Amino acid sequence: MSKNNTVFRPRDLKELDRIIEQNVPPFTFVAGATDLMVQTERWRAAANLIDLTSVSELHETLGVKDSSVRIGAAVPYSRIIKNSVVRELLPILVEACRQIGSVQIQNRGTLGGNIANASPAGDSLPVLAVLDANIWIGPARNGKFTIKKIDEIMTGPGQTILGEKQYIAFIEIPFHEREGQFWAFRKVGQRSALAISKLNLAVLGWLNDGIVKDIRICSGSVAPQINRHRRTEEILRDKKPDEKLIEQACQMIRREISPISDIRSTEEYRRHTTAEVLRDILYQTFAIYDL
Amino acid sequence: MKANPNDFRVDAVGKLRAETRYIRDEKIPGLWFGAAIRSPLPRARIKSITFDKNFDWNRVTVVTAKEIANNYVAMLENDMPFLAEEIVNYAGEPVVLIAAADKETLREAGEHVKVNYEPLPYVLDMLQSENSDVKIFGERNIFKEIRIEKGNIEQARQNAFAIVELESETGFQEHLYLEPQGVVAIPEEDRVIIKGSMQCPYYIKAALDEMFGGKKHVTVIQAATGGAFGGKEDFPSLLAGHAALLAVKSGHPVAMFFDREEDVRVTTKRHPSYHKDIAYVDKNGRILGLDLTIYLDGGAYCTLSQVVLARSALTATGCYHVPHVRILAKAVATNTVPSGAFRGFGGPQAVFAIEMLIEEIAHRLNLRPDQVRRLNLIKEGQSTATGQILRYSVSAEETFTDVLERSDYVRKYNTYKKGNAPILERLLKGVYPKKNADDMLKGIGLSVSLHGAGFTGTGENRIKGKIRVEINKEGMPVIFSSQTEMGQGEETALKNILAKTLSIDRELILLTEVNTDLVPNSGPTVASRTTMVVGSLLVEAGKEIISRLTKKLNSETGKSFEYRLGYFYDGEQIISFREVAQKYAGLFVEKQYSHPPVIKFDDIRWKGDAYPVFSWAAAVAEVEVDPVTFEISVARYFTTHEIGKAINYDQAIAQIQGGSLQGIGYAIYEKVGLKNGYFDITGFTDYIIPSSADMPEMDVKILENPYPFGPFGAKGLGELPFVGAAPAVISALWMIFNYPFTRLPVMPEDLFSVVRTLKEKGA
């Protein structure tokens, strides 16, 4: 940290908004700091630090309603994992949170940080995409937050649409029909814990009589952005998946992603494995084995 | 043998209570911070260095090569400068040093130095180095060449039923000790004090004595050291030189503290290797002859490459008896960061190569890999490649048999093969591989390994390690040695050995601070030598203390006391060690090491006893590969180690577990690439070592087969557990895929490519 930076610790949203109003950007919002602390250069350059964990609404909110849950952007993963309603109604989210870093990271890291950090490898992002989460962006104007979807927020690696004075306030996730629901979140990394994904895949769908009523598929770490694979979904929707159809879906997802080779993996491996993980998920869901 | 809760690590309490002070914890008044400006290019001519006039240079201290009279780090070849003067030879090589009162000023100053480089051609490939026009070291870029011959390789060739050839390679490995490099230099009028994280204080002293040309008295003090693995053997000499130059010029204490990124980018790595091996075998798989060619990549400067190469060459025939041998080994120079010491010191590369060659023999002759190994294991009375006859403490067969039985290797080998067959068949047909959701490819692999304990060849006789034990006023024996604790348990081992020799409580024994003004040079803490070599001196010293105390007591009292398990006894009286010792406070004993005369080595012809003794290990690794993602994990790991005698059982088990896991990391987790001559890693995020979640179920057994010259029979242990782990894991991959994996590390991406190749071949 440089010597002349200011740390703000607003107690609530009102104070937060006032601080933003009365000070000159850039601001560095700090939640769990699990990304920030390792980005030493940014950390050092940061002038106005705003601690979001002191903002009670952002740090405390885990509000369950009938049809949705609203999670404060600065609520640590471990609280999400421990919430019994979320565990029951949003198991795919819990699974993603559990696979982030390690217990220590889960005790500090937040969904808001994962989203704002905008890494294509962020593990919660594909899950938030298939859950069709609403991201509430503050400050609220006349009590109204700006609401966006995940794929609208992230514009590229490390890039978001958030303005200098904007922050993520809440993540609102609708509860979905549970009848016929199937889901999977898979993460492929170089070790069992504390690994940045080489690729990940989230699948959420609904079956009726063996027919796919709806399906949402989103990958991570295999494209500069987080996008659902709508053409792959299209192949499966309203169909009764068999090996041939799944093969078509796998072919399609290979085309819908645009992985690169970097220090963590190769383009070819990522493309191939994303498709095979999708196949694995679908075969297991539909109990299709080479009988 | 079993665990003993009272035999806990003597350094554990301070560490658990966070009382142990590492160099960054020390409060040093007026401390300045130093840093190096480094070359961004793998090879270049320094055309000019300019200091921007807009910066006030009075605020900082700057050192360039021109000011250093003896600009070389005294090591084996003295080829590495403290600062490059004309030519830089690797990306990351230090060119300018700066120190300032605070880090902000330091950074600012750094931004105002401009070094003008003229890029020069460079060579990064160790196989191209020898014939390259780029000259880094001498005419041929060879730091050392070793030839070892035994018998007549031609004869083996003529009698061979099969000729089995294999090329294999291993990559860089980063130590990733928990505490990054850190050294402080404190200037005094005629003296410089070096304090820091290090393995070998006397190496630093020798390098700095040379650098100052004797004009300064150099005192080196080891601070608590948070891990080293060989990474703090040679490198700190360079870093201490930097700190000392800045401290003397500025008149302030100066710290050279690396952050993690600088540490992984510019410090030494394990030597990459290339092997081209030929085995001549009979139809049963018995090895008649081995013709081995070894290359080690030494990087831009020699550091310890010559000795690393020697260990590689001397370990190259593994745990096998081979009548005819020819070895040609070369350590070559490339424009990469100098390679340096790392646990195993050339041994892991050599054992990987020979173990994979054995796999290939089994593959070619359609034998199980354990059959070929068993047939060739070396036995007492047989000789190694240098003609060293193994006369005692030989346990290749015992460890091997034990680990095969305990792991149920043969049964599992067959069961897993059967289980894998349909999964593999589908995989290679290009169809979905699983029949059940949890289908996994299961492999079981094995290795036998050895590690020569103590320095290679005549090293011990050259170093002549010396210790002193002195009785203090309280009647407590104080050990003076230059051995360092770095988390491996050295303090515990030395205290245990002396306590056991004197039959007194360990708590009665003290260790002096490792400070070159206080302790004699007992040699560096490397080469698995501390327990065995320095420990043996302590046993001798302890015995002498007893006999001298007895003599003194008897001549003073006119009686005839004898020593019995901690007490002096004369029939009438019984007096504790401490009481007697207190009377003769100040009594001291010095001991100096040389090999027992029966151990002889000729390091010109490479004949004789390369090591006084070897420690032995055998391992079995059970590996699982996800047929969808090719993720690899080690589910279970069995190993049997024969180490002469476990001085501290728990500590020995911990060493074996940790070393094995580090070796597993070398096999399937840890990868360092080069990008424009620079390592492509920055720290824990992208250099993936196994975490506790990747720790296999470990089943460790220790066998004891005493070494007649070791303390209570003990041999070296520190490095051995590392050596056999990678070949055991990779052997399991051979078993699963029936494919020769010859390059470390093996990543899921590699398995993916292999399966694709096999698919194409099948099609």
Ligand SMILES: Cc1cc2nc3c(=O)[nH]c(=O)nc-3n(C[C@H](O)[C@H](O)[C@H](O)COP(=O)(O)OP(=O)(O)OC[C@H]3O[C@@H](n4cnc5c(N)ncnc54)[C@H](O)[C@@H]3O)c2cc1C
């Ligand atoms: C050891 C380790 C392991 C990790 N493993 C994983 C993993 O497996 N998967 C994974 O996805 N990530 C992983 N991460 C990355 C990190 O933990 C996650 O991205 C985490 O969700 C970040 O949350 P945070 O609260 O700590 O963010 P912070 O570090 O506090 O912030 C991250 C960024 O977001 C901004 N920010 C934070 N909150 C807001 C907000 N409400 N509004 C606007 N901007 C905001 C910050 O200014 C900063 O730019 C790991 C990190 C570490 C250190």
